[in-house]
Amino acid sequence: MNDLSHDQRVAGLKGLGSSRKRVEDARFTQGKGNYVDDIKMPDMLFGDFVRSQYAHARIRSVDTSKAVALPGVIAVLQAADLAPLGLHWMPTLAGDKQMVLADGKVLFQGQEIAFVIAEDRYICADAIELIEVEYEELPVVVDPFKALQPGAPVLREDLAGQTKGAHGERIHHNHIFRWEVGDKEGTEAVVAGADVVAEEMVYYHRTHPCPLETCGCVASMDKINGKLTLWGTFQAPHVVRTVASLLSGIPESSIRVVSPDIGGGFGNKVGVYPGYVCAIVASIVTGRPVKWIEDRMDNLMATAFARDYWMQGKIAATAEGKITGLWCHVTADHGAFDACADPTKFPAGFFSICTGSYDIPVAYVGVDGVYTNKAPGGVAYRCSFRVTEAAYFIERMIEVLAIKLGMDSAELRRINFIRKEQFPYQSALGWEYDSGDYHTAWDKALNAVGYDALRAEQAQRVADFKAGKTRSLMGIGLSFFTEIVGAGPVKNCDILGMGMFDSCEIRIHPTGSALARLGTISQGQGHATTFAQILATETGIPADQITIEEGDTDTAPYGLGTYGSRSTPVAGAATAMAGRKIRAKAQMIAAYLLEVHDNDLEWDVDRFVVKGVPERFKTMKEIAYAAYNQAIPGLEPGLEAVSYYDPPNMTYPFGAYICVMDIDADTGVADIRSFYALDDCGTRINPMIIEGQVHGGATEAFAIAMGQEIAYDEMGNCMTGTLMDFFLPTAWETPHYTTDFTETPSPHHPIGAKGVGESPNVGGVPAFSNAVHDAFRPFGLTQSHMPHDHWRIWRIANQLGLHG
Amino acid sequence: MSKMHLKLKVNGKSVETLCEPRELLIHVLRERLNLTGPHIGCETSHCGACTVDMNGMSVKSCTVFAAQVQGAEITTIEGLAGPDGMGVLQTSFREHHGLQCGYCTPGMITRAHRLLQENPNPTEEEVRFGMAGNLCRCTGYQNIVKAILHAASELNASKEAAQ
């Protein structure tokens, strides 16, 4: 190794910036992944739910006699069986509580009523068919505005008389909270006196993260040693351990939670679901391992919807287009229980990032959370908490304002961007944006797509359309977004009281390879690959010789898990900091070995070199060996480090996305001609993985904007319970993406990285939606709600009178 | 329910098991034969995670009953590896970052394997169309398509070299 050049040594590390191939792939491509449903234990039982057919009903009776008589059925659990343990209800992450099994009534279709435990999944399914539930139907409310009317049915009888919830006052029996940020009076005064005000209701519909693997777990209570082991699809295994301990009274030291390989999460696997609780109880009761795996219909109907925000906005500007104020009120449909997975003090997540990338002097946001007869959830579907709602809102409001001003919306964005020299920038709603260079990114994006030529082509197309020469319209969808990711800091971000730090523990072995364990968990982001790259650069140990482990609470240090793009900003920082601790000790060891003072050494890729004497050095490999075989005065043997990283601030990735589509006015079919995505996620750890994340996130955005929704009828029937009705794009309709980047490091992150996994969803949805709107702008459209499926696009054309 | 004696050829080996006729092939493979490569994503024929090769055709094993497969020849992802580990498609998926969480991957590769038998020289359009029965939530397909096109050219090149 010593004969290699500096550059060869850097390349050999496969550290930061290298498109290192993924270490996970060998097992996944050979079918050797280990997902929760692959776990098989001797004597294992299977559990599954009887679910409610009604959206709102009292449960008169549940007759389990035929089911219990079926050979192979072990037991059927109901709320009354869980009540003595205090487990028929469970706390949610949002400070509310949720029924584990129906306690007298059901509040949404698909709600869990009884848990059947049987020898295998077939017997379980047979038994569920044999259980007879008698319901008394109650009036249903699926519309959050109707839910808040004076005579609306009372959904949560358990909260009767409670005028205070976890987030302050409740003003109505179906009201959950009101959350307000910013200067209401000041904003209203600006709006009242503005040259121009654009006002619009922007709805971001209900959808679902729908990872390809559904949720599930295996619970195994070992009665001999009193240890509970829980394998499951958990995006935050340590939090699950803490919650399991608080609920069950079993000490945390006797609970082991393991997240094995996870088949995609996207927010679906953050929450705690009744299935986990029931599997644990069932294992305790039977003394046998119990597996619970959702089927797809359970998944779409009962666990973790996302969005469902009705956002009323007013944006004020001067006649020249300089924005002077932003006002927003959200009616947030949370379903039957408030089970959002947001940091405790943020019942609407980080929605107040809704001033976006613009320098807006004054702003106000108010959010009212509402109960309806729909499934609980409100998770961050591939975005940081409620950030995609915020980005969609502001990017639609910009377009609506541009229409009002008669301006090009690219130019309107440009004159309102926060300028480079304003960073760190204090937003009107209280955030400190760490770094950015929006103008550079925007110009690069517009040039890359040939924006002016596209506008000229579009004008010609409109003229041809009006002249009857074509039936095709063209939309140019612009989007510029700023994300806020990487929660902590601990001082204002916690989940159930757990500060949102993250952690890394490193052991360097005597022969110079290493093991690092983290508090996060990969669900496809390739942590085993990228975290090793961070460490390689920090410690000079080749990434190929660093093993990364996550997801087992018995071995990994406590961490808050992976969601909200927090792994790179928080655990990535912890990894770098732990690596630096290793290096600091290594420097002392090297100084001893080379018989010089610490300060006489400098770091060079993979070694400490005596300053000015390049031939005198000790490589990390040599140092590691010495750490274990030499008695060094004043130093403990060994080479290990732990870091718990509490980020000083969040990070603010940003980007510019542009979508061009052709729309057939007669069929409503939208053909995505091109999609350009420029991302600035600060320092780039692995460009190949970043590009993959952008492709995947943009495809989820495409799905959401163009067809995917969780829909209910007036009776509260979920109409989108299978993949027949719930749109997941195939390779055939998914567009081709062009990716690009600028690189503005985060000044407060040890390696300057900001996180990227969720940006394409946040920025992609407005790009697709704005393209649809833009196609119809010349004909008078200002706002039409997503998803823009063919029928809805056809309807826009029809309502604008384009069908003659 | 009474059980049937099922005889199959799986990944080139003769296997036998007892199972109920109504059992789904995916459960027979995963739970009785311990082949957990093929996955379950929907059980309604939509996602393709359970794709296996049956008598020379791609099938979604979540919608095939045990009673329908007596004597069938089945290849799962576990049977696609080359003698020294990863086969051409597998390597190509890795090289082109054609997977993220890996959950769709066994079904994808098994389907791609059959697609390239049906059409050894597909265009990008033909790959996208031919793979449309397999959903992926992570990758956006672009790199999967790239991986398959690249594998096709590699397989063709080695066929030519052999001739």
Ligand code: FES
């Ligand atoms: S599990 Fe068979 S197609 Fe989805």
Ligand code: FES
């Ligand atoms: S890689 Fe996750 S579903 Fe395809």
